[in-house]
Amino acid sequence: MNDSMDNDWKKCNSINTIRLAKWTAAWVITLAITTFGPIFLWPENDIITVATIGGNFLVGIGMIWANKQHLASLDELQQKIQLNAMGLSLGVGLIVGISYSTLATTGIINAHAEISHLVIVMSLTYMVGIILGNRKYR
């Protein structure tokens, strides 16, 4: 953390949190447009679809940058809580994702393994990790 951030740590943290929320909202909105646009707004127009996917991808890069800024502005305990939650989320996501995919490819379950299911598992695990971390250091 540099000196200018040291001078107003809370304000810096608040700005980075709001910026991350804005980028996340923008990414979700562009993802919704990319997903539902080809169905309801511009059926069978591949150029617009590719353009919106490209836009969503670029906004996603912005969201990653905003998340990096947000993490950098946290204090060391908050960073530790985030790191533990992300590690838990990555591990559970990998293990559950591979097991789920194997169950689907071997025909043991009929459901088709969707990437969205993995995202849900990782998101929920991340949230649990954050709650457990905050409880641990309360």
Add this chain to the structure above:
Amino acid sequence: MNNRLKVLRAEHNLTQAQLADLLNVSRQTVNAIEKGKFDPSLPLAFKAARLFKLTIEDIFQDEEAVS
């Protein structure tokens, strides 16, 4: 790691929130350090030492070395 942060804070009539502001960390972090649940980094330990005009060893003690 043991520390005297709570005692020093009380001696200087500071709340956890005030100390957190002075150290540029969250109140949760000050609380966790005081309770011994979290060991601060060296830069944060130096910052606390500078704030109370003490050495790091005056505030933080190695648990194993003490026992």
